[in-house]
Amino acid sequence: MYLNHFGFTKHPFNLTADPSFLFPSPQHREAMSFLFYGIKQRKGFLAITGEVGTGKTTLCRALLSLLDDRVKTAFILNSNLTEYQLLHAIIEDFGIGASMKNRMNLMRALNSFLLTQLRDGNNAVLIIDEAQNLSSSQLEQVRMLSNLETAEQKLLQIILVGQPQLRKKLDSKGLLQLRQRIAIRFHLYPLSRDEVGAYIAHRLRVASRGVPPSFDWKAIDLIYAYSGGVPRLINMTCDRSLLAAFALDTRTINAKIVRASIRELEGEPELTAVSAG
Template identity: 50%
Template sequence: MYENYYGFKELPFNVTPDPRFLYRSESHRDALAYITYGVFQKKGFIAVTGEVGVGKTTVVNAFIDLFQPSLEVAFVFSTLFPFDQLLYLICNDFGIDAENMNKAQMLLALNRFLISQYENNRNTVLIIDEAQNLSPEVLEELRMLSNLETRDRKLIQIMLVGQPELENILNLNELRQLRQRIPGVCRIPMLSREDVIKYIKYRLEIASVNNGGPVFTDDALEEIYHYSGGTPRLINVLCDRVLLLGYVANTRTISGKIVREGIRDLESKESPVMDRRNGPM
């Protein structure tokens, strides 16, 4: 709506996990390095955690984009499925036709698939997003799945991505065998004040055609930092709102006053406030 006014070729503050917009803060860089290491060193299991909206899915998508040609990826969102259903989704995402198969048949088909990928030098990665929803029983079954191996290496790398509660689940005594297999959990923290400022500039730059875009005053940036607590998703929601307000007021200078107005707007609606306190996106 306001794209033309500010000279954007696309909206700078979408809330989709689009890796083209990835701002490589130190912690996002670390997370990308951790994933790359885990997958290519064939660690078997890796886990990435962080609060809602901190950039977990975006980093994972960036990893896939970077290494796509050498990867065979299944990406599933966990809900409270029992293992059989999860296995079905996994098979499906790998392109294995598992229609009408029982669990044993699916495991067999998956094993065959993994061996063929291995023979073709492809790295098979199973990504389970929102993994904090997995039950301990399902996690234990996933551990068994990762036991599929040849004499010298794991055939599948399993990446668990989820909110910090995932760490509590992984620390359960009954899952200690699984826990021991994970080379440290990578937790993505909120952005620092300095990173929030760089983050906003970076996203504006990616979306801009030229330099005629909006200018955020120091006061505005400070307000955004405080409101968001350094959560990219909240920064995006707020920035999108304030750009709209700037457009309506016909000003490309985004002041603290405009940001405060944007915050009031958002807080008078229920959903963004709820996002901030708990629920997944």
């Protein structure tokens, strides 16, 4: 609705993990270079953890869009799979045609695919998102995949991505073997006050044909206080504020607009509950 009015070509504050919006904050940049380094150096296991809504999935999608076609990738989003299904999903996402009868066949097919990639000078990366939901036995299955190696090289680089529970899981006693194999760990934190302002401006710019509407500094203070610097919450607040600004026919979003929008966001569950009842 407010898209045309403000001259946006796409929604500036969508909640999807669209990599074209990636705001390269220092820590997102650092995480990205760790990932590139780990993949290039064939480090085997890497782990990215971070608070809810801090940009882990967006980072993965950005990584996938930046890797060249010499790096074969599989991206697993659904962690609600049995060990067999997980292996099956990995094989399918790599585009390997295999007889899917049993785990042994699948492992053999994956191994031979990875050896072919190595021979052709390619690399292979498996990203498992939402890895905090993986059970110990699924994680054990993933660890087995890291055994696929030659005497000199890891054949498969595995990136585990998840919320802070993943960090806890990895630190638990039962997963010592897995933990010892993780070469690089990185934790994403919410954005700082200054980064919140830059983040909002960045998303507005990416979505805009011309000069986008703007948030004044008090509005940004308030968004920072409310969101704690978590991008998903920033997006929700900004989206609501733009809608209000549209209704008020203004291009400058001030603290008053943001405050009212936050109130609406906070009140919404009750309203929904009432109308649903």
